[in-house]
Amino acid sequence: MGIALTGIGAIIGILTTAFSEAMTAFVERTGISLNITDVGWAPLATITWGSPYTLYFLLVMVILNIVMLTLKKTNTLDVDIFNIWHLAIVGLFAIFCGANLFTATLLVIFIGVLKIWNSDLMKPTFNDLLNAPANNPMTTTHMNYLMNPIIMFFDKIFDKVFPWLDKYDFDAAKLNSKIGFWGSKFAIGIYLGVFVGLLAGQSPTKIFTLAFTAAVCLELFSLIGSWFIAAVEPLSQGITDFANKRLKGRVINIGLDWPFIAGRAEIWAAANVLAPIMLLEAIFLPGNKILPLGGIIAMGVTPALLVVTRGKLIRMIVIGAIELPLFLWSGTLIAPFVTQTAKSVGAFPSGLSESVMISHTTMEGPIEKFLGYLVGQMSEGQVTFILYTALALIAYLLIFVWYAYEMKKRNAEYAKTE
Secondary structure, three states: OHHHHHHHHHHHHHHHHHHHHHHHHHHHHHOOOOOEEEOOHHHHHHHHHOOHHHHHHHHHHHHHHHHHHHOOOOOEEEOOOOOHHHHHHHHHHHHHOOOOHHHHHHHHHHHHHHHHHHHHHHHHHHHHHHOOOOOOOEEEOOHHHHHHHHHHHHHHHHHHHOHHHHHHOOOHHHHHHHHHHHHOHHHHHHHHHHHHHHHOOOOHHHHHHHHHHHHHHHHHHHHHHHHHHHHHHHHHHHHHHHHHHHOOOOOOEEEEOHHHHOOOHHHHHHHHHHHHHHHHHHHHOOOOOEEOOOOOOOOOOHHHHHHHHOOOHHHHHHHHHHHHHHHHHHHHHHHHHHHHHHHHOOOOOOOOOOOOEEEOOOOOOHHHHHHHHHHHHHOOOOHHHHHHHHHHHHHHHHHHHHHHHHHHHHHHHHHHHO
16 A cells, blocks of 8 residues: 555656646636646545545445345445545545534435445346356446436437437447557557647647656556555455355355456447547536546546446447536535645645645546535535535435336346346
8 A cells, every 4th residue: 555655646746747837838828727636536545545534434334234234235245445435535525515424424324325225236237248147246336336327317318319329339349459559548648748738839849748748647547556456455355254254155246346347348448539528528618627637537437337328339428428527527626625635634746836726537426526515515504505405315316216216127127038
């Protein structure tokens, strides 16, 4: 973990230092102020794990999972311990916005129950996508899949209005093989650096230096990110062993991190196409203040698109482009919280000015961040926010209930096929 923290800090320092001059010139030339630095997911995980409340929320979720298993309200044992930070940051943000610990805990439990139920709902689809037998134990409780209900809403619109587009769908594996290097993280970094350098009016030498630096950093982000997961693996394995001894042979699913499905080419093909779309949306989207850098490879977006559409690439790209503004607005919303917390726990990236705010473009759970904000504001006693919060929570629950109904129908079809 120490190696990962040190490495990610060094890469962020290189990336942000390289882009600072270009971004200053970009603002001067265009008048567009994207003054929040996207540092990617790893620093936010560091910040969140730096809070003792994260361990508290982890304990709450472990107890909740055990209770749900005991009462047979789920068949999933969540061992994705590291990614509790995605849920914990919602509770922490609610507290930052004014909620007390009790209220924030209720919000975390509410979202946590839906997150665990969702892992059961998705299980047959994962079997289908992996071409795995029914006894395959792998599923996931990852927060990015809580976007499924919104994605399914748009997917149903596709079914009704644009079903003819499916006949033009194409094979993602073939697309990736044709694109090859030009769709890699390194190449996307090159495009990003060239694009920002041109907008900033830099010289060819500076543009190519910026492009190469961005390319190297994006390549290293994914490599170093895997070290965080490996660091928490012994804890996850210990919890698995403990549960297996006490569940008396009951067959359960194992809630893993999302990359067990990363072999599907559609995830990467969609991410490659969505990267330039997100960059353009960030520039022109009203209310957005964050420039995609560390999060431009949209791994907080594409896995959920894969599950709902079952690999229909055109749908993944179109629906992904529609939902990206939610992530950009969410990243903008939480930036003051992320920045202040990073400074308080000593995790603010070196090389950045103290006046700069930091956040993450494609952080999982954008809708949940808005709920955290509303719950925090509601706790101040304002009647307007109490009403908004109640309506938002009801709407959030209702669309999940509808989504669960649709997934149960899908799962019944899978059962018939078997």
